[in-house]
Amino acid sequence: MDKQKVAEVLEEMAVLLELKDENPFKIRAFQNGARAVESLEEDLEKLIQENRLTSVKGIGEHMAKTIKELVETERSKEHAQLKKEFPEGVLAMLTIQGLGPKKVKVLYQKLHLKSIPELEKACHDHKLLKIEGFGEKTEENILKGIEYLKKNIGKHLFPKAQEEAQKLANYLSSSSKVKHISIAGSLRRCKDSIKDIDIVVSSDHPQDVMKIFTAYPFTDRILAQGDTKSSIILQSGINVDLRVVSDTEYPFALLYFTGSKEHNTVMRGIAKDKNLKLNEYGLFKGTKSVPCKTEADIFKALELSYIEPELRENSGEIEAAQAKKLPTDLVEFKDLKGTFHNHTTESDGANTLEQMVEKAMSLELDYLGISDHSQAAYYANGLKPDRVKKQWKAIDHLNTKLKNFKILKGTEVDILPDGSLDFPDSLLAEFDFVIASVHSKFKMSEKDMTQRITKALKNKHVTMIGHPTGRLLFEREGYPVNLLELVNVASDYGKAMELNSHPARLDIDWKICKYAKSKGVPVSINPDAHRTSGIEVLKFGVGIARKGWLAKKDVLNTRPLKEIEKFLKSYH
DNA sequence: GCCGTTTTCGGCCCGACTGTTTTCAGTCG
Numbered sequence: 001m002d003k004q005k006v007a008e009v010l011e012e013m014a015v016l017l018e019l020k021d022e023n024p025f026k027i028r029a030f031q032n033g034a035r036a037v038e039s040l041e042e043d044l045e046k047l048i049q050e051n052r053l054t055s056v057k058g059i060g061e062h063m064a065k066t067i068k069e070l071v072e073t074e075r076s077k078e079h080a081q082l083k084k085e086f087p088e089g090v091l092a093m094l095t096i097q098g099l100g101p102k103k104v105k106v107l108y109q110k111l112h113l114k115s116i117p118e119l120e121k122a123c124h125d126h127k128l129l130k131i132e133g134f135g136e137k138t139e140e141n142i143l144k145g146i147e148y149l150k151k152n153i154g155k156h157l158f159p160k161a162q163e164e165a166q167k168l169a170n171y172l173s174s175s176s177k178v179k180h181i182s183i184a185g186s187l188r189r190c191k192d193s194i195k196d197i198d199i200v201v202s203s204d205h206p207q208d209v210m211k212i213f214t215a216y217p218f219t220d221r222i223l224a225q226g227d228t229k230s231s232i233i234l235q236s237g238i239n240v241d242l243r244v245v246s247d248t249e250y251p252f253a254l255l256y257f258t259g260s261k262e263h264n265t266v267m268r269g270i271a272k273d274k275n276l277k278l279n280e281y282g283l284f285k286g287t288k289s290v291p292c293k294t295e296a297d298i299f300k301a302l303e304l305s306y307i308e309p310e311l312r313e314n315s316g317e318i319e320a321a322q323a324k325k326l327p328t329d330l331v332e333f334k335d336l337k338g339t340f341h342n343h344t345t346e347s348d349g350a351n352t353l354e355q356m357v358e359k360a361m362s363l364e365l366d367y368l369g370i371s372d373h374s375q376a377a378y379y380a381n382g383l384k385p386d387r388v389k390k391q392w393k394a395i396d397h398l399n400t401k402l403k404n405f406k407i408l409k410g411t412e413v414d415i416l417p418d419g420s421l422d423f424p425d426s427l428l429a430e431f432d433f434v435i436a437s438v439h440s441k442f443k444m445s446e447k448d449m450t451q452r453i454t455k456a457l458k459n460k461h462v463t464m465i466g467h468p469t470g471r472l473l474f475e476r477e478g479y480p481v482n483l484l485e486l487v488n489v490a491s492d493y494g495k496a497m498e499l500n501s502h503p504a505r506l507d508i509d510w511k512i513c514k515y516a517k518s519k520g521v522p523v524s525i526n527p528d529a530h531r532t533s534g535i536e537v538l539k540f541g542v543g544i545a546r547k548g549w550l551a552k553k554d555v556l557n558t559r560p561l562k563e564i565e566k567f568l569k570s571y572h
Numbered sequence: 573g574c575c576g577t578t579t580t581c582g583g584c585c586c587g588a589c590t591g592t593t594t595t596c597a598g599t600c601g
Contacts, residue, residue: 022573025584029573060574098590100599133598137591378586379601417588439601440588 003037003044006070009079010034010063015094016082018101032058037067039350039531044071089115096145097476098138106131120146152474154195156238158540159503161187161194164238168216169199172242175212177205180250184257185241188309190543192506193473196239198257202250209244249281251295256280262314270302270318278302310547315511330546331525333539335558340369340410341435341466341498341526342535346391347372348380350531353394353407359532361405367561369526370395371410371435371466374422380439382414385427392430406561408432408568412466417441419455421462428461433568435498435526437466438479446480453481454489463568464496464524464556467507475504483512491519494570496556499548501541502528513548522556523548 001009014030036058037044047053048071053064069076086108093104093116107113110131113122123143128134165183172178178201182188185198203209210230214222223231223239230242245253256264256279271278276285283290283301292298296306304321308330311317320326342356343349349356353370360368372391373382383391388411395407410433414422421428421436428434436456444452457465468486469478490497497516500507505528508516516523525541527534545555552558559567 026573028584032574058574062573098599102598133592135592141591376587377601381585442601443589 001070001074003040006044006067007034007038009070009076010037010066012091013066013076013079013082015091015101016079016086019086019090019105020082021102021105029058029060029063033063033067035350041351041355041532048072087114089118092116093119095149096142097148098141098145103134103138106133116146116149148477152193154237154239155193155474156195157473157503158187158190158192158194158506158543159537160236161197161238164218164234164236165197165199165240167218168197168234168240171216172199172201172209172213175209177203177208177212179203179247182254184243184254185259188258189260189312190310190547192503192510192544194238196241199240199242200250200254200257201242201244202247202253203244204246206244210242213242243280245281248289248291251292251298252278252282253280255295255298258309258312260313263312263318266314266318267302270304270322274302276302308546310543311549313547315514327549327551329551329553331542331550331552331555331558333542334364335552335555336365336525336538336542337558337560338365338367338369338408338564339526339535339538339557340408340433340464340524341371341412341500342368342529343372343412344370346387347377347382348530353391353398355532356529356535357398357402357405357407359535363535363538366404367406367408367564369408369410369433371412371433373439374411374413376414376416376422377439382422383411385423388423388427408564410435410463412437413462414439415453415456417444417452419452421456421459425459425461428459431461432565433463434459434461435464435466436462438470442470442479444479446482449479450482450485453486457486457489457495458493462495464498465490466498466526467500467502467505467528468497468512469507469509471505471507473504473506478507483508484515487512487516487519487521490516490521496522496524499523499525499541499545500528501525501537501539501544502534503537503540506540506544510544510548513545513550517548517550517554523550523554524556526557 010030011034014027017027036056048068053059053067066076090108093099111122111127113119122128123139128139165187169181169183173181180202182200184200186194201209206227210225213230214225214232218235219232220235221233228244232240243253243257268278276283283298290301292301299306305324305326307317307321344353344356357368373380375382375384392409395409399407409431411431412435415436415438416422453465456462469481471478497508513523525538525545527537529535
């Protein structure tokens with residue numbers, strides 16, 4: 001069992017202990033243990049072999065034994081014992097907003113509710129009112145929470161779907177029967193939430209390819225198997241459609257199955273205007289087909305500039321392609337020269353300043369902005385001014401030792417409910433950059449929230465707003481805020497906007513990126529990294545930025561260090 | 573359960589909000 005898996009088991013044990021109403025500090029010990037394992041720099045198996053597990057902070061005798069057991073036998077007796085006490089569905093209830101372990105435990109013990117559907121019915125029948133501590137509002141909120149979960153059922157975050165798709169694509173490519181292969185659909189378009197995986201293959205032996213496909217070892221169920229199309233459900237629960245076509249059909253199939261549906265509809269209309277017919281098999285003039293070897297050829301045949309897959313949402317890209325006004329140099333990962341918004345062990349990060357810097361250097365970045373939390377973020381071990389100054393010293397010291405790399409001193413300062421900031425201006429003035437974020441009091445009216453954030457953005461020391469809507473995909477809606485107005489203010493005051501690259505955030509949304517670009521507001525692609533591997537999520541931010549039509553010049557952190565320092569100086 | 577320039581027990585990040593109560597428990601960040 002690998003680190004990630006071990007951490008997940010420990011995390012689940014913490015949840016089960018919570019359900020059992022165990023000592024809260026014991027629960028936290030398991031959570032800490034999980035985090036410690038997950039953020040291990042060293043090889044877990046090596047640590048076990050050399051009997052050094054307990055030397056890791058947060059792992060004691062007991063946890064070390066459990067981890068060893070998990071790695072060596074793939075299971076833990078204690079974990080199995082805990083799981084036996086609560087049915088699966090009871091754990092699932094915890095994913096409902098506003099329902100924690102205490103309430104779930106009562107629902108299970110008093111009403112014998114064992115799953116979300118049972119809970120839903122009980123709410124409709126007003127059975128919860130009988131229990132002390134539960135009222136009408138609670139029932140309403142639970143139902144709302146269930147609604148929200150249902151809305152997102154069967155959807156997956158981009159990285160999860162991407163990983164599964166890539167694994168499967170690699171498996172298929174290893175067959176000599178597969179000539180061309182591409183991941184298509186919403187994954188290829190870099191959408192932030194993915195419903196299923198589409199793969200397009202060209203082959204002279206479609207039946208063989210289908211056999212190989214349905215024999216994929218990580219298949220849970222085969223839904224359909226034909227000569228051109230087969231569908232399976234993976235063990236991870238993701239649906240996969242495979243299309244197999246001939247080599248000549250391949251570019252057309254790829255275009256068609258990349259979509260979007262709306263984009264395809266307009267494309268077919270354009271073909272029709274030229275007396276042509278476009279479908280997944282080809283482009284036809286009467287019964288004669290127009291030969292195209294690549295997607296680019298198809299666009300050319302329709303007198304359009306090439307449209308990158310990320311842009312194919314029918315949101316103006318076809319008109320722009322007709323007018324030859326599409327951005328030609330969409331941002332790429334290699335364009336990023338540095339990045340902001342990174343946490344260290346000073347606040348709630350899992351890795352030290354040194355480790356974060358080392359990672360950034362390995363990604364060939366030239367600068368890294370450190371922005372630990374401010375004092376109001378107690379839960380995240382936010383820094384008081386004296387600790388900020390200590391960190392500055394550490395950064396200064398490390399900077400003198402670094403060649404061709406610079407650490408920028410920043411903060412992720414809390415925006416307090418009245419729009420004021422969690423540090424005095426005198427302190428803010430001394431940071432290289434300031435990210436201002438909302439972490440509290442989400443339930444404000446849109447007007448009040450917009451005012452609150454606007455006030456923060458207007459503070460002359462603030463560089464940008466962090467995760468501007470606070471959304472967590474599939475978990476929580478963002479707070480209500482008028483983003484267009486925020487972008488307008490950013491434009492007026494010469495500020496930047498953050499594109500938080502965390503796959504569950506991807507905040508601001510790609511649609512807002514487009515608006516920011518139109519207003520000349522630079523977008524900063526930030527990782528919001530809480531560990532070294534967290535910096536790698538920048539690639540997802542790049543995907544969203546591309547989707548939002550951002551070219552290299554529209555992204556703040558494609559600028560070289562010298563330019564960035566000049567830009568940041570304007571905030572002093 | 574983990575930790576300790578406090579060595580074998582006592583402390584472990586805090587505060588706001590909500591909905592339930594009528595003084596507070598549960599949840600969240």
